[in-house]
Amino acid sequence: MQDVADVREDDGSTTDRFLSRMRAALSDLPPTEVNELLEDTEEHVRELAREHGEDQLELRLGSPEAYAAELRSAAGYPPPPQPDEPTRALPKDQRKDGVEVLALAGLIVTTASALLFGASIRSYHTTPLFLLTGLVGLAISLPLLVRGQDGVRAIAELPTVKALLPFLNPDQSTFAGKVLAYVYSLQPAWWLLRVLPVVGFGHGGLALIIVGVPAAFVSVLVGYYSRVDRRTLWLVVPANALVGSMLMYFVLGYAL
């Protein structure tokens, strides 16, 4: 055992530093596994340092990190988790903007189509057109929507959308902000109001109760859910536009 101690003393800090950097590069593995992995290697590294000098270590073995990477891949372990995910997210914004702009355009197209569909509901020859454009708008939004909620969050990062966000979350210290906040607070009332066109076809009375009450219930549920999962906006906003234009139609009394 005296020999062991001597060997360790002979090896100065360069070898130890090399080994501890290797250990650090493997630190995501279970400690016992790291010890086993390094057992053979440590001897080899120390031997090499004794034979050729410590300054030769990196020349002969490469960096401790590269050496550790080769060791773990040969041992059948996955590469270490990358701590640099966020740096990869930077070019990602530029790469993925296409899908996001497409989805935003899709939302606008679908909403406009729903609006026109509702407004032209009496002129049967144009309604299929708006139905079609609405579906196209929805279709081009799909590549983003299938990505899940992260996709919608990425849309909020688009410069155009970012500029609009303060209006959605108004600064209530200003008068305009207060007005906006008040309008937004009326949202649940809208959830009830938008049921009207649905029961409107039944011309009131019994239909108002049979259809209207469950419809209002569903509408409020949808309202709350769309606050949670923003992907529903791609259906809820066009639906709102449709209902809105139909309400106008009722209120204005066949004006369109």
Next chain:
Amino acid sequence: MDTSQLLKGVLDLAVLAVLREEDGYGYDVLRRLRASGLDEVADASVYGTLRRLYKADLLTSYVVPSEEGPHRKYYRVSESGRVRLEESCRTWRTFAKTMDQLLTGS
């Protein structure tokens, strides 16, 4: 052609083969591989492979005290290691034959 790429696929076979005749410790295995002509083999790959084969129960190990330094971990091919070696040998021979025919036939 880069031999190191080719080696990756057959290193298991090569390590088992050099341990078939005689048990050996890590550095020993490396030396034998290099002596038999695989001089490009990277030492980290060999140590990693030894560990993987050991975990797969294709190798067993035992510790031998050494006079000149710390004790050494010797590896021995296990029974399932021998079976694997035979299988891999057959696969290799077929593969090498196919490649040979492919290269000379064209």
